[in-house]
Amino acid sequence: MKEPAQLINRYKWYEILGIYCGIFVFLSFVLAPFVEGFLVSLKPLSQLFSSPYRFVPENGSFAAYRTMWESVPGFGRYIFNSFFISGIVTTVVLCMVVPAAYAFARFEFKGRGVLLAAFLAVNMFSGAVLLIPLFRLMRSFGVLNTYFAMIVPGVAFLIPSAIWLLRTYIMRIPKELDEAAYVDGASHFYTLRRVILPIAMPGITVVAITTFIGSYAQQFIFALTFNAKTEYMPLPVGLFAYFGRQEVIWNELMAASFVGIAPAMIVIFFLQRYLVSGLTAGAVKQ
Amino acid sequence: MGQLFLNNVQKFYGDFEVLKSIRLEVKDGEFVVFVGPSGCGKSTLLRMIAGLDSVSTGDIVIDGVRVNDKPPVERGIAMVFQSYALYPHMTVFENIAFPLRVERLVEEKIREKVEGVARILQLDKRLQQKPGMLSGGQRQRVAIGRAIVREPKIFLFDEPLSNLDAALRADMRIELSKLHQDLKATMIYVTHDQVEAMTMADRIVVLNAGSIAQVGAPLELYHKPQNLFVAGFIGNPKMNFVPVTCEAAGPEGVTVLCQGQRAVIPVAPRDNLVGKTLTLGIRPEHTHLGHGDLLIDVVPSVIERLGVNTVAYASLPGGEAYCALLPGSAPVRVNETMKTGIRAADCHLFDADGLALERRIDWQKLELPEVTAGE
Numbered sequence: 211m212k213e214p215a216q217l218i219n220r221y222k223w224y225e226i227l228g229i230y231c232g233i234f235v236f237l238s239f240v241l242a243p244f245v246e247g248f249l250v251s252l253k254p255l256s257q258l259f260s261s262p263y264r265f266v267p268e269n270g271s272f273a274a275y276r277t278m279w280e281s282v283p284g285f286g287r288y289i290f291n292s293f294f295i296s297g298i299v300t301t302v303v304l305c306m307v308v309p310a311a312y313a314f315a316r317f318e319f320k321g322r323g324v325l326l327a328a329f330l331a332v333n334m335f336s337g338a339v340l341l342i343p344l345f346r347l348m349r350s351f352g353v354l355n356t357y358f359a360m361i362v363p364g365v366a367f368l369i370p371s372a373i374w375l376l377r378t379y380i381m382r383i384p385k386e387l388d389e390a391a392y393v394d395g396a397s398h399f400y401t402l403r404r405v406i407l408p409i410a411m412p413g414i415t416v417v418a419i420t421t422f423i424g425s426y427a428q429q430f431i432f433a434l435t436f437n438a439k440t441e442y443m444p445l446p447v448g449l450f451a452y453f454g455r456q457e458v459i460w461n462e463l464m465a466a467s468f469v470g471i472a473p474a475m476i477v478i479f480f481l482q483r484y485l486v487s488g489l490t491a492g493a494v495k496q
Numbered sequence: 497m498g499q500l501f502l503n504n505v506q507k508f509y510g511d512f513e514v515l516k517s518i519r520l521e522v523k524d525g526e527f528v529v530f531v532g533p534s535g536c537g538k539s540t541l542l543r544m545i546a547g548l549d550s551v552s553t554g555d556i557v558i559d560g561v562r563v564n565d566k567p568p569v570e571r572g573i574a575m576v577f578q579s580y581a582l583y584p585h586m587t588v589f590e591n592i593a594f595p596l597r598v599e600r601l602v603e604e605k606i607r608e609k610v611e612g613v614a615r616i617l618q619l620d621k622r623l624q625q626k627p628g629m630l631s632g633g634q635r636q637r638v639a640i641g642r643a644i645v646r647e648p649k650i651f652l653f654d655e656p657l658s659n660l661d662a663a664l665r666a667d668m669r670i671e672l673s674k675l676h677q678d679l680k681a682t683m684i685y686v687t688h689d690q691v692e693a694m695t696m697a698d699r700i701v702v703l704n705a706g707s708i709a710q711v712g713a714p715l716e717l718y719h720k721p722q723n724l725f726v727a728g729f730i731g732n733p734k735m736n737f738v739p740v741t742c743e744a745a746g747p748e749g750v751t752v753l754c755q756g757q758r759a760v761i762p763v764a765p766r767d768n769l770v771g772k773t774l775t776l777g778i779r780p781e782h783t784h785l786g787h788g789d790l791l792i793d794v795v796p797s798v799i800e801r802l803g804v805n806t807v808a809y810a811s812l813p814g815g816e817a818y819c820a821l822l823p824g825s826a827p828v829r830v831n832e833t834m835k836t837g838i839r840a841a842d843c844h845l846f847d848a849d850g851l852a853l854e855r856r857i858d859w860q861k862l863e864l865p866e867v868t869a870g871e
C-alpha cells in the first residue's frame with residue numbers, strides 16, 4: 211500500500227507540473243550534450259557532416275568503440291595515467307586533509323582564522339594564473355616531464371577546498387565525543403582514528419569524490435604545461451590524439467571520451483556506498 | 497581514596513568571572529551535589545575538576561596531590577556527560593571497553609570487566625547493539641558503564657538525568673544511589689533539579705552566580721538556609737518572603753511587626769536590628785488554615801488541587817507573592833478570603849543583606865518534617 215505523503219510533502223497539481231517543467235528544462239541543458247555525444251559516437255564518420263543533419267544515426271554501430279583503440283594505440287595508457295594521477299592526488303590530499311581539518315575544527319590556535327581565509331583566497335586564483343611561475347619552479351627543480359610535476363600542483367590546489375569541506379563536517383560531530391575520549395585517556399591521534407574518522411566517513415567520502423573529480427578536471431592544464439612526454443599524458447590531453455592532421459575523428463573521439471570517464475564513474479559508484487547519513491544517531495541526546 | 501579539595505578556585509572567561517574563589521572540601525566516599533540555577537557555573541566547576549577546562553587561579557587537590565596541570569586520566573576521575581557522548585559507531589560493548597582499550601588491557605581482562613559492568617547496569621543483553629538502538633535510560637547506563645569500568649576514585653556527573661522523562665528519572669535516581677552505596681566511591685553530581693539534590697546527596701553545594709551560597713546536608717539546607725537565595729532555591733513551592741519591621745531583639749528571639757501583628761521569632765538576635773526592615777520567610781507547607789502565632793489573611797487568585805495537597809496562590813498587600821500548601825481537602829476558594837496561620841517556630845528571618853538569623857532548632861533531632869508535626 212502506498213503511504214499517504216506527509217503534509218509538508220503534499221503539493222497541488224500545478225506545483226508538481228511546475229517542478230517537473232523546471233527539472234526538464236535544466237536537465238535537458240545538462241544532458242543534451244551527453245546524448246548528442248553518445249549518438250555521434252555511434253555514427254560512421256561519413257554521416258557526421260551530411261546535410262540535412264540527422265540526430266538519430268542510421269545503421270549506427272559500436273564500431274568506433276573498437277577502432278578507437280587502433281587509431282590511437284596509447285589510449286589505454288592515457289586512461290591509466292589519468293587514473294593513476296588522480297588516485298595518487300586523492301590519496302595524498304586525504305592523508306593531509308583529514309588531520310588538518312580535524313585540527314582546524316577542534317583546536318584554537320593562533321592564525322587559524324587567517325589560514326582559513328588564506329585557503330579561500332588561494333581557491334580564487336585559478337591554477338592558470340600561476341602556471342608560468344610554477345613552470346619556472348619545476349624547471350629549476352628539474353622535475354618537468356614527470357608524474358611528479360602533474361601530481362604536486364594538483365594536490366596543492368585541491369587541499370584548501372578539501373579542508374574547508376571536511377572541517378565543516380567535523381564541526382558537526384559533537385565535541386563531547388572528543389572530551390569523553392580525552393577524559394578516558396585517549397590521545398588526539400587515537401581519538402581521531404577511533405572516534406572521529408569512522409563518524410566522519412561520509413564527509414571524507416564526499417571530499418574523496420570531489421578531489422578525484424577535481425584532479426581529473428585540472429590534469430589537462432598541468433599536463434599540457436609541465437609535461438611533454440606522450441607516455442605520461444593523461445586522458446584529456448590524450449584525446450587530442452584523435453585530432454588528426456587532416457580531420458578530426460569525431461566518432462572515435464566521442465567514444466574515447468565515454469570510455470575514458472568509465473573508470474572514474476566506477477570508482478565514484480563504489481565510494482558512494484559510504485555516503486550513508488545518520489551515522490551519529492544516539493551519540494548525544496537530541 | 498577519593499578526596500577532593502578546591503582551594504580558592506577561580507575561573508575567568510576573558511574579563512567575565514564565572515567562578516569566584518570556590519573553596520570546598522569533599523571527603524572520600526561522599527556523594528556531593530552541586531545545585532544552582534542555569535548558568536551559575538556548575539558545569540564549568542565540574543569540567544575544571546575533570547581537567548577539561550583550565551583553572552584561572554587556585555588549586556585543585558586530589559588525595560593530597562595538586563592536579564591543576566594533570567590530564568584527566570592521571571587525576572583518577574571519570575565523567576558522565578550532560579549529553580551521553582556515546583560513540584555512535586561502536587557497540588555497547590566497545591563503548592564501555594573504550595577506556596580499557598586506551599589503557600591497552602589484554603582482551604580477556606577487557607571482556608571480563610565489561611561483562612561485569614554490564615551485569616551491574618543490566619546491559620548484558622544489549623552488548624552487541626549500537627547506541628542508536630537504545631532507549632534514553634539505556635544510553636545513560638552505557639555512559640555510566642564507561643565511567644565505572646575504569647574504577648576511578650572520583651565520579652563526575654553533569655546533569656545525567658536531565659533529558660529522561662519523569663518516571664525514568666525517578667528510577668535512575670534510585671539506581672545511582674544504589675551504585676554509590678555499592679562502589680563507595682566519591683561522586684560529584686551536578687544538577688539544577690533540587691529533587692535530585694535532596695534525594696541523593698550526602699551534602700549539597702548550592703551555587704549562585706559563581707559563588708557558593710551554602711554547603712550542607714539536604715535537611716540542613718531546608719531547615720537552616722543561611723541566606724535568601726538558598727531559602728528560595730530549596731523547597732517547592734518556593735518559600736514566601738514577607739517584609740517585616742523589627743521591634744525588639746532579646747534572648748527569647750526577635751520580635752517583628754508583620755501585617756499589624758506582633759510575633760516573636762525564635763532566632764539568634766544580632767546588634768542594631770531594632771527598627772530595621774527584615775524579611776520573614778514562611779514555607780508554604782508551614783501555613784495552616786485558621787490557627788497559629790501569626791495570622792495572614794489573603795485572597796487566593798489561583799488554586800491548584802493536586803489530590804494529596806492543595807496549593808493556593810495569592811498576593812500580599814505589598815504585592816509580594818504568597819503561596820500556601822494545604823491539605824487536599826482544604827476548604828478554600830478562588831476570590832474568597834482565607835486565613836492562614838503560621839507557627840513562629842517555623843519561620844525564618846533574614847536581615848537587610850539577605851543573611852539568615854540562625855534559627856534555634858536542631859535539625860538533626862527533627863525526625864519528621866514539621867508539616868506533619870504541626871497539626
Ligand SMILES: Nc1ncnc2c1ncn2[C@@H]1O[C@H](COP(=O)(O)OP(=O)(O)O)[C@@H](O)[C@H]1O
Nearest residue numbers: 509512514532533534535536537538539540541
Ligand atoms: N567557553 C566559554 N566562554 C565564555 N563563557 C562561557 C564559556 N563556557 C561557559 N561560559 C559562561 O559561564 C557561565 C557558566 O556556565 P555553565 O558552567 O555552563 O553553567 P551551568 O551552571 O548552567 O552548567 C555561563 O554564564 C556561560 O555563559
Ligand SMILES: [Mg+2]
Nearest residue numbers: 538539578655
Ligand atoms: Mg551545565
